[in-house]
Amino acid sequence: MEAAGESLRDTELRLGLPGTDAPEKPASTVTRGGKRALPEDDEDGYAKSNKSSEEEEQGEGDLCCQEPPAAKAQVVGWPPIRSYRKNSLHARKVEGEAAGLYVKVSMDGAPYLRKIDLKVYKGYKELREALDDMFKCFSLGEFPRKEGCSGSEYAITYEDKDGDLMLVGDVPWEMFISSCRRLRIMKGSEARGLGSRH
Amino acid sequence: MVGGFRWAAMFPDEVWEHVFSFLPADADRNAAALVCRAWYRIERRSRWRVFVGNCYAVEPAAAVRRFPEVRAAAIKGKPHFADFNLVPSDWGGGAEAWVEAMAEGWPHLEELRLKRMVVSDDCLELIARCFKNFKVLSLVSCEGFSTAGLAAIAANCRNLRELDLHENEVEDNCLHWMSHFPESFASLVTLNIACLEGEVNVSVLERLIGRCPNLKTLRLNHSVPLERLVGLLHRVPQLVDLGTGKFAAQHHPELFSKLESAIAGCKNLKSLSGFWEAGPTYLPAIYSVCEGLTSLNLSYATLQGPELIKLISRCKNLQRLWVMDLIEDDGLIAVAASCKLLQELRVFPSDPYGAAQPISLTEHGLVAISAGCPMLHSVLYFCRQMTNAALLTVAKNCPNFTCFRLCIMEPHTPDYITRQPLDAGFSAIVESCKHLRRLSLSGLLTDLVFKSIGASANCLEMLSVAFAGDGDAGLHYILSGCKNLRKLEIRDCPFGDKPLLDNAAKLETMRSLWMSSCSVTLGACRQLARKMPLLNVEVINERKRGLPLELQPDNCPVEKLYIYRTVAGPRSDTPSCVWILR
Numbered sequence: 001m002e003a004a005g006e007s008l009r010d011t012e013l014r015l016g017l018p019g020t021d022a023p024e025k026p027a028s029t030v031t032r033g034g035k036r037a038l039p040e041d042d043e044d045g046y047a048k049s050n051k052s053s054e055e056e057e058q059g060e061g062d063l064c065c066q067e068p069p070a071a072k073a074q075v076v077g078w079p080p081i082r083s084y085r086k087n088s089l090h091a092r093k094v095e096g097e098a099a100g101l102y103v104k105v106s107m108d109g110a111p112y113l114r115k116i117d118l119k120v121y122k123g124y125k126e127l128r129e130a131l132d133d134m135f136k137c138f139s140l141g142e143f144p145r146k147e148g149c150s151g152s153e154y155a156i157t158y159e160d161k162d163g164d165l166m167l168v169g170d171v172p173w174e175m176f177i178s179s180c181r182r183l184r185i186m187k188g189s190e191a192r193g194l195g196s197r198h
Numbered sequence: 199m200v201g202g203f204r205w206a207a208m209f210p211d212e213v214w215e216h217v218f219s220f221l222p223a224d225a226d227r228n229a230a231a232l233v234c235r236a237w238y239r240i241e242r243r244s245r246w247r248v249f250v251g252n253c254y255a256v257e258p259a260a261a262v263r264r265f266p267e268v269r270a271a272a273i274k275g276k277p278h279f280a281d282f283n284l285v286p287s288d289w290g291g292g293a294e295a296w297v298e299a300m301a302e303g304w305p306h307l308e309e310l311r312l313k314r315m316v317v318s319d320d321c322l323e324l325i326a327r328c329f330k331n332f333k334v335l336s337l338v339s340c341e342g343f344s345t346a347g348l349a350a351i352a353a354n355c356r357n358l359r360e361l362d363l364h365e366n367e368v369e370d371n372c373l374h375w376m377s378h379f380p381e382s383f384a385s386l387v388t389l390n391i392a393c394l395e396g397e398v399n400v401s402v403l404e405r406l407i408g409r410c411p412n413l414k415t416l417r418l419n420h421s422v423p424l425e426r427l428v429g430l431l432h433r434v435p436q437l438v439d440l441g442t443g444k445f446a447a448q449h450h451p452e453l454f455s456k457l458e459s460a461i462a463g464c465k466n467l468k469s470l471s472g473f474w475e476a477g478p479t480y481l482p483a484i485y486s487v488c489e490g491l492t493s494l495n496l497s498y499a500t501l502q503g504p505e506l507i508k509l510i511s512r513c514k515n516l517q518r519l520w521v522m523d524l525i526e527d528d529g530l531i532a533v534a535a536s537c538k539l540l541q542e543l544r545v546f547p548s549d550p551y552g553a554a555q556p557i558s559l560t561e562h563g564l565v566a567i568s569a570g571c572p573m574l575h576s577v578l579y580f581c582r583q584m585t586n587a588a589l590l591t592v593a594k595n596c597p598n599f600t601c602f603r604l605c606i607m608e609p610h611t612p613d614y615i616t617r618q619p620l621d622a623g624f625s626a627i628v629e630s631c632k633h634l635r636r637l638s639l640s641g642l643l644t645d646l647v648f649k650s651i652g653a654s655a656n657c658l659e660m661l662s663v664a665f666a667g668d669g670d671a672g673l674h675y676i677l678s679g680c681k682n683l684r685k686l687e688i689r690d691c692p693f694g695d696k697p698l699l700d701n702a703a704k705l706e707t708m709r710s711l712w713m714s715s716c717s718v719t720l721g722a723c724r725q726l727a728r729k730m731p732l733l734n735v736e737v738i739n740e741r742k743r744g745l746p747l748e749l750q751p752d753n754c755p756v757e758k759l760y761i762y763r764t765v766a767g768p769r770s771d772t773p774s775c776v777w778i779l780r
Contacts, residue, residue, distance in 0.1 A: 077282030079550045079607045084365040174479050175449050
């Protein structure tokens, strides 16, 4: 019954209270209690800052503005954010990623499905635009520009956590993304029965 | 004295004590104590509040002996850069020596405030046992203790008024520590447990705060669910400062209206914080108190710009705002329009390391705030781009800055329009802001900026420098100028031995100097230590390869250096990675 929206992370066994993350590495500083590790052991795999190694000459090197390098080595303790705040950010980020709201999107008549992360969108308008973009290659017809399906061939519906098929757009966005399990773009003829916002 | 007349004897000691009681600032009392022996004697017997900025600057026993009547003590331990993991975890800053000395000599101690110290449960138990009239415990950025230690405090400090735990690392081994407050205990005024990781027994908390009629500050931790906040607030409608727990829940109209009315019932609310995991759903529940708010900390809430604007525009009397950079320039423009009384702004990065969707928080936001908020005097701003022109404008708009901390997140970032270093911008700041006490630099900077700072920053007490400067001259400008400099912390700058040795005497006028990943050699440190007996020159070398430090040659580079003035001599609790040179 659990929907396709889960990422792999949800199936991982982890220690810790629900809603908290587990340390990525064992015995690392990560979030809770305990001592801070030496910089080399720092949880995010920071490289030592480039001045501190005694092997290096004192050459100034490329101290000028850097072009974005492929993989940036992170510097210890920079930017200067307190461990406490850094840990809170990290915890929330990991939580957020774990709970990433990836849902399958199917379109009637399309040969394959897509997957989108609902968290990326700020509201219904953006969602519709994104779906439009994603599925227009199938040239299967016009998308409903406004709520409801009057006058267009397709309706965007979703399956909620109770398994019911619902019309997208009725409830506040926040409530929608917390209950949406998958999206289905339905042919207008079928969608008629779902009623609308006349 | 003139003609041998002992003028201090004109009045009995009590009169002088009364006179001194009008000198609140330590600096003034220190000055009075130097006038004559009589004043020294009288002043020391009447000082009841001491501040020890560096726990190793004086022997605890000596401090306790000199001021026998102390009721309130504040002590700081580790250097500031410990906040950013630059100081080894075993460096020091333990509180035992102080707590033991105080237990011995200040049995009437009522207030203890510790910052960046290692506080063990034993310390907490000692405090709980020895100070019969203990009222205030404030621990900021400390570590080493657990909730078992808190249980001891709860059980024994019958007159406790404030338990203020701010951003500490606390081990959670005693779930029911709060149950140790006796049923008769009712004296709490401040309870800040925001930093605790573990579950809080909300029912116990409800009963506790329910019997504390003087409770003004309550800051919960993220484990307290939104539903329970309602019940808590009903018990403390007199609250002035509230830190919410988790500020998110499934959308329930009933919960919303309960929360809304509970918050509205707190008619004296001036400060709000917490907001963990806050989403837009429940934010409107606090709208009713926005007008009265003077302090708002949303820095742990990943709310987006539009939601933030809706909220903050209602806070017309806001004096302090802490927020994430998700507010973006548009949000800050709205703040500038609405919050005319704003004094302090802190903007934190939501994604300091990643390359997530770029946030539109730039120099424009800072300029807008500087233009719109005439009372602004303290800024902490994390961003990714800056221009000299913007800084010049900010400097012109805000000559009253006392604290300006700008962090451009990529080291060595120049003015993104002109590609010039940001010397001109920061120079404008120090030249315009004559009362600037604290400054943090960032971006691409040459020695020129230090020349300006040395020459103009006459009130500057604390300076933080990273990835800046061209060579020794930079450091020399600072140490030979900045006559009120107390704390200097430097990392990853090409500053070497010469300016240190040339300005050795300056170091005795300062509390401390931290230098890491610079170009200082062991030889210079040895020289400095020999020359300046009143300084502890600590060399920190975490990678223990090769010879021990005593045998290393003079040209051996020093990774990390911490120098501070002290009358206590070398400390005895150094870990293996720290050498104190003599």
